[in-house]
Amino acid sequence: MDKLFNPSSIAVVGASAKAGKIGNTIVRTMIDAGFKGEIYPVNLNGGTVCDLQAYKSVSSIEPAPEMAVIVVPAAGVVSCLAEIAECGIKAVVVISAGFKETGHEGWLMEQEIVRIAQEYEISLLGPNSLGFINAGSGLNVSFASNMPPAGNIAFFSQSGALCATVMDWALSSGRGFSKFISLGNKSVLDEAAVLEYLGSDPDTRVILGYIENVESGRRFMEQARKVAMKKPIIMLKSGITPAGARAASAHTGAVSGSDRAYDAAFRQSGVVRGGRLEELFSLAKAFSMQTAPKGSNLAIVTNAGGPGILAADACGESCLRMARLSFDTIGELQRILPGYASLYNPVDILRDADAERYGIVSSLVVNDPMVHAVLIVISPAGCLDPAETARAVVKAVSEAGKPVFCCLMGRGGTAEARSVLVNAGIPVYDFPKPAVRAMESLHRYSLWKSGSVRVCEEPERDIESAAEVISKAVRTGHSEIVEFQARELLKAYGLSTPESGLARCGDDAVAIASEIGYPVVLKIASPDIPHKSDVAGVVVNLNTPDEIRKAFWDITARAQRLMPDAYIAGCLVQQMAPFDSREVVISFKRDEQFGPLVMFGLGGVYVDILKDVSFRLAPLTREDASAMIREIKSYMLLKGVRGGSPVNFDAIIDVLLKISSLAMDFPDVCEAEFNPVLVCRDSALVADIRITVRMGGYPEYKVESV
Numbered sequence: 001m002d003k004l005f006n007p008s009s010i011a012v013v014g015a016s017a018k019a020g021k022i023g024n025t026i027v028r029t030m031i032d033a034g035f036k037g038e039i040y041p042v043n044l045n046g047g048t049v050c051d052l053q054a055y056k057s058v059s060s061i062e063p064a065p066e067m068a069v070i071v072v073p074a075a076g077v078v079s080c081l082a083e084i085a086e087c088g089i090k091a092v093v094v095i096s097a098g099f100k101e102t103g104h105e106g107w108l109m110e111q112e113i114v115r116i117a118q119e120y121e122i123s124l125l126g127p128n129s130l131g132f133i134n135a136g137s138g139l140n141v142s143f144a145s146n147m148p149p150a151g152n153i154a155f156f157s158q159s160g161a162l163c164a165t166v167m168d169w170a171l172s173s174g175r176g177f178s179k180f181i182s183l184g185n186k187s188v189l190d191e192a193a194v195l196e197y198l199g200s201d202p203d204t205r206v207i208l209g210y211i212e213n214v215e216s217g218r219r220f221m222e223q224a225r226k227v228a229m230k231k232p233i234i235m236l237k238s239g240i241t242p243a244g245a246r247a248a249s250a251h252t253g254a255v256s257g258s259d260r261a262y263d264a265a266f267r268q269s270g271v272v273r274g275g276r277l278e279e280l281f282s283l284a285k286a287f288s289m290q291t292a293p294k295g296s297n298l299a300i301v302t303n304a305g306g307p308g309i310l311a312a313d314a315c316g317e318s319c320l321r322m323a324r325l326s327f328d329t330i331g332e333l334q335r336i337l338p339g340y341a342s343l344y345n346p347v348d349i350l351r352d353a354d355a356e357r358y359g360i361v362s363s364l365v366v367n368d369p370m371v372h373a374v375l376i377v378i379s380p381a382g383c384l385d386p387a388e389t390a391r392a393v394v395k396a397v398s399e400a401g402k403p404v405f406c407c408l409m410g411r412g413g414t415a416e417a418r419s420v421l422v423n424a425g426i427p428v429y430d431f432p433k434p435a436v437r438a439m440e441s442l443h444r445y446s447l448w449k450s451g452s453v454r455v456c457e458e459p460e461r462d463i464e465s466a467a468e469v470i471s472k473a474v475r476t477g478h479s480e481i482v483e484f485q486a487r488e489l490l491k492a493y494g495l496s497t498p499e500s501g502l503a504r505c506g507d508d509a510v511a512i513a514s515e516i517g518y519p520v521v522l523k524i525a526s527p528d529i530p531h532k533s534d535v536a537g538v539v540v541n542l543n544t545p546d547e548i549r550k551a552f553w554d555i556t557a558r559a560q561r562l563m564p565d566a567y568i569a570g571c572l573v574q575q576m577a578p579f580d581s582r583e584v585v586i587s588f589k590r591d592e593q594f595g596p597l598v599m600f601g602l603g604g605v606y607v608d609i610l611k612d613v614s615f616r617l618a619p620l621t622r623e624d625a626s627a628m629i630r631e632i633k634s635y636m637l638l639k640g641v642r643g644g645s646p647v648n649f650d651a652i653i654d655v656l657l658k659i660s661s662l663a664m665d666f667p668d669v670c671e672a673e674f675n676p677v678l679v680c681r682d683s684a685l686v687a688d689i690r691i692t693v694r695m696g697g698y699p700e701y702k703v704e705s706v
Helices: 022-033 076-084 104-119 160-173 192-199 217-226 242-252 259-269 277-289 305-316 327-336 354-365 386-397 414-423 430-449 465-474 483-490 506-516 545-562 621-631 635-640 649-665
Strands: 009-013 038-043 067-070 091-094 123-125 130-136 139-142 150-157 177-181 206-211 233-237 295-303 373-378 406-407 500-503 522-526 540-542 571-573 582-591 595-602 611-617 669-679 684-686 689-693
Touching: 009 022, 009 076, 022 038, 022 139, 022 571, 022 611, 067 076, 076 091, 076 104, 091 649, 104 123, 123 582, 139 295, 150 160, 150 277, 160 177, 192 217, 206 277, 206 621, 217 233, 217 259, 217 430, 217 635, 233 259, 233 277, 259 595, 259 611, 277 430, 277 483, 295 354, 354 373, 354 386, 373 386, 373 430, 386 406, 406 414, 406 430, 465 483, 465 649, 465 689, 483 522, 483 689, 500 506, 500 621, 506 522, 506 545, 506 571, 540 545, 540 571, 545 571, 582 635, 595 621, 595 649, 611 621, 621 635, 621 649, 649 669, 649 684
Parallel strands: 009 038, 009 067, 067 091, 091 123, 150 177, 150 206, 206 233, 295 373, 373 406
Antiparallel strands: 130 139, 130 177, 500 571, 522 540, 522 571, 582 595, 582 669, 595 611, 669 684, 669 689
């Protein structure tokens, strides 16, 4: 890919002598940007383009250029690429649009492009790409006329318009960029390939990205994790709603996928996710200018109470904590500040504060050993000179070795102050909340890096026995494996279940209940009824033989009446859960891009109504499973409140790891749900299970290394 982004010579196929044509603009921008290599315009009519000799074919250029740009109409791209490939050129940018984003015919042409690129080992960017810019070397291979200043931020995007937007922001804010890369349709080079290149790019410190979909989820996660260990990746993902997903498909032919899966993929790969475009810019400033704090303690210095409170609120909503200043710092503040100033965090140095007071207080606070990061809020005041104050702050914090952010409230008369702060490496924000959010993201990224070694445990299990359960269901034509069929599968994975037995009649149920011990639960047993609630197929707390016989008759008769075509095997008789049990739901569903997405949540209304759930992509580590449990809002109910006993968290983690292993062991299992899992102080019992299998043949399963 180095030949793509750092070529010594470039052919522009489809170059035009007519100003305003894309083929003319591409050549002109390269010349204007100061590209020091050779530029070869290619036009069937020859002549000159932008005062350069035009060649009638790529093959007539000797020696062959290192890179080619294609700007001909879509119908001519395949033949152009074939000629380029024969010339031995290994790097190509296809600007032309009209491929898979337009429908089936375009898709077929794009597949031919992919075939040629793979056969000749060509690094191909596009099609439907804006091109790219390498600001450090003065190379602009795009039809964007403006060149951003050189810097340490790289940006790649599926949208060319987003590249132009970010470039405009760079120009207006003075932020420097190393690379701008428009991925287009990602037919050959996708986000994973670009991440790999930028991860080793010495000019890039921070990577920004906009994506509408990911072509290979697992490859993306693997590459992102490697790169995020070296430098931060900040991503904006669109298409998170049905309307957005449809728009993404029309834009680049992208299939968007589950947003929950993307969220889990980013989290597990160390990717920082920006919620909105403005947040992408906000985070870019922070990560490109500051290092992560060594802890979570934030101190706020302000000359106005209101903005200080807003900053404290933002801190309270984050994972950061308001720092408690040391006694020595408070004593010094008491000595130098007026008696009615607030000496505690936030430190309010009052409206009459001048640059000198800002400098002295900032120095005291940033050097406090209890403080890990500082936010300095400067509000407009009649006697305050913003530029002078900025210089005082820079001098005060320059040698502290801690991240310092500044919030300059108001735009009027602050241009010089902003320049002073930015030139000193201090990010500047208009309001407190984005500044605190950026600090929090720095801190979270630092925590991820410090604990990012992933060790996926392989629990003991009997693969052959589990495969036989699934095979039997497939052979008998059932895509759903329900509880009474799946008990052997649970046993194969060493999962505990309530003591139970299958009863064919009421007397069988009474006999089984006598062995288990009262009270018991009766559940309909039918491979054709995966959702027992559809037929009111569960009766709990049965204490006598008469109650059991009546319940058996009621359940089976009702099921037969409501679903006359269903095969009724009888009822499952199951022991009641321990009195202090809580219900949780553990499941997975296979995502198209990323594979098995594991879910955890409390049962009942917590999942169904409140949607209080957490997600991770399999395979899970023990740390992943533990984090999933702690993430839900109802976590404290599991810890025990108002005299309630805590549940066995290790037992829940064990179930999560085993359902993750099941998902990885059997690719033809589309989804599985353990609902409920009854957890108490001593154990976690899988009380009900439903598995969906992809039909179409039973594969020879084998254990895959995780």
